[in-house]
Amino acid sequence: MSGIVIIGAGECGTRAAFALRESGYSGSVTLVGAEPHLPYERPPLSKPMSGEVQMKLICTEDMLEAAGIAYLRGAWAVKLDANAGTVALSDGRILTYEKLLLATGARPRRLACPGAERALDFRTHADAEAIFSNIGEGRPVAIVGGGLIGMELASVLRAKGVTVSVIEAAPAILGRAVPPRFARKLHDRHLSEGVSFHLGHDVIAIDDDGVLLTDGSMVRAQLVISAIGVMPEMALAQQAGVATGNGILTDIHLRTTAPNIFAAGDCAAVSQPGGGNIRFESWRNARVQAELAARNMTGAAQAFAAIPWFWSDQYDLGLQVAGLPQPTHQSVVRSSPDGEMEFYLDAGRLVAAAGLGVGNSLAKEIKLAEMLIAAGASPDPAALADRSLNLKILLKSARAA
Ligand SMILES: Cc1cc2nc3c(=O)[nH]c(=O)nc-3n(C[C@H](O)[C@H](O)[C@H](O)COP(=O)(O)OP(=O)(O)OC[C@H]3O[C@@H](n4cnc5c(N)ncnc54)[C@H](O)[C@@H]3O)c2cc1C
Numbered sequence: 001m002s003g004i005v006i007i008g009a010g011e012c013g014t015r016a017a018f019a020l021r022e023s024g025y026s027g028s029v030t031l032v033g034a035e036p037h038l039p040y041e042r043p044p045l046s047k048p049m050s051g052e053v054q055m056k057l058i059c060t061e062d063m064l065e066a067a068g069i070a071y072l073r074g075a076w077a078v079k080l081d082a083n084a085g086t087v088a089l090s091d092g093r094i095l096t097y098e099k100l101l102l103a104t105g106a107r108p109r110r111l112a113c114p115g116a117e118r119a120l121d122f123r124t125h126a127d128a129e130a131i132f133s134n135i136g137e138g139r140p141v142a143i144v145g146g147g148l149i150g151m152e153l154a155s156v157l158r159a160k161g162v163t164v165s166v167i168e169a170a171p172a173i174l175g176r177a178v179p180p181r182f183a184r185k186l187h188d189r190h191l192s193e194g195v196s197f198h199l200g201h202d203v204i205a206i207d208d209d210g211v212l213l214t215d216g217s218m219v220r221a222q223l224v225i226s227a228i229g230v231m232p233e234m235a236l237a238q239q240a241g242v243a244t245g246n247g248i249l250t251d252i253h254l255r256t257t258a259p260n261i262f263a264a265g266d267c268a269a270v271s272q273p274g275g276g277n278i279r280f281e282s283w284r285n286a287r288v289q290a291e292l293a294a295r296n297m298t299g300a301a302q303a304f305a306a307i308p309w310f311w312s313d314q315y316d317l318g319l320q321v322a323g324l325p326q327p328t329h330q331s332v333v334r335s336s337p338d339g340e341m342e343f344y345l346d347a348g349r350l351v352a353a354a355g356l357g358v359g360n361s362l363a364k365e366i367k368l369a370e371m372l373i374a375a376g377a378s379p380d381p382a383a384l385a386d387r388s389l390n391l392k393i394l395l396k397s398a399r400a401a
Pocket residue numbers: 007008009010011012013032033034035041042043044045046075076077078103104105106122123124149233236264265266267280281282283284286309310311312313
């Protein structure tokens with residue numbers, strides 16, 4: 001079998017397989033996935049609606065069949081030969097390819113302390129089942145890592161009445177991706193919901209009683225969850241001699257350093273126009289890069305230029321961040337009864353925006369802010385701050401200019 005082979009059947013690999021068909025590709029498409037299920041979405045794992053762990057499928061068996069996508073589930077790609085154009089699978093099969101997409105995603109970073117093996121990860125449906133089948137009132141949980149996944153999990157567990165402690169080595173939670181203004185607001189909300197925090201402390205050991213911290217204190221817990229971030233899954237690429245850094249390195253067209261091999265999604269560190277490579281870990285990025293990789297594998301040469309965007313749900317609050325806010329940016333705040341938006345200007349130009357409000361209440365504003373960023377707008381800060389002024393008006397004048 002030749003044609004296009006995709007390694008990794010997560011959001012990115014699966015979306016790429018369908019996008020190949022949508023772009024008219026008629027050769028063979030083989031999707032190789034290590035997990036035993038049909039491809040599913042990860043975000044719902046930390047947002048269980050009815051209390052049950054959700055398996056939100058990306059596609060059904062029928063959809064794969066109708067699109068002529070050969071899905072090899074439960075199969076690990078174990079060896080890539082970039083010169084021969086072959087991939088060996090864990091079951092002994094060898095696939096040949098004309099083009100290969102590495103969509104291998106990311107795997108949880110592991111704690112390195114004594115007893116680390118007692119901590120559960122949170123990346124897959126199996127991880128979610130293991131966590132949610134082990135919780136209950138009277139079974140306190142310690143979450144190591146105050147990032148987005150850890151804090152989403154904390155909010156879900158509190159809603160179930162579980163006692164939750166969050167341990168974070170940095171002095172504040174959500175420091176990596178969330179603008180400080182909203183990280184503080186979310187922190188306050190978690191406090192008011194009863195989450196206890198242990199900030200600025202590392203973990204020394206995990207044992208039957210819980211988690212021992214660097215200040216000598218013990219955080220009592222029956223269940224410990226490690227949510228200290230992820231590492232790009234790039235073993236296959238490295239073994240094949242494909243260049244890697246903080247991810248599989250690609251150019252702006254998502255081509256790796258090996259001929260006919262592309263990379264996209266959580267595993268890919270994409271070249272930036274200003275220099276360097278950036279790896280994004282978000283659902284939309286996985287889809288956008290998947291679609292771009294599909295087009296470029298079938299003959300296009302389009303550059304990756306999407307505005308980064310992610311969302312997070314904690315309690316009844318929805319956070320959205322578009323662009324990459326930096327401390328050096330000028331900040332403009334717009335408050336409304338629905339929540340708060342913060343805009344980020346770089347030398348007068350709008351480059352990022354974030355919003356925190358109840359549910360999806362700020363979705364429209366964030367969408368308009370994204371359009372303003374894409375239009376290269378340099379709006380008047382006073383107009384941005386004025387909540388009575390519809391962002392559509394600013395967009396109209398940016399486009400007219
Ligand atoms: C609990 C949770 C909640 C999240 N919530 C949000 C959210 O609210 N908002 C948001 O924007 N993002 C969220 N994300 C992040 C988002 O889900 C990821 O960015 C997205 O899933 C990345 O897709 P991917 O296909 O690149 O990688 P992955 O989803 O990691 O998929 C990669 C797949 O490749 C497989 N694989 C790896 N190596 C091999 C191999 N050698 N052979 C075969 N298969 C292989 C893996 O098993 C995996 O199934 C969340 C993630 C998690 C875990």
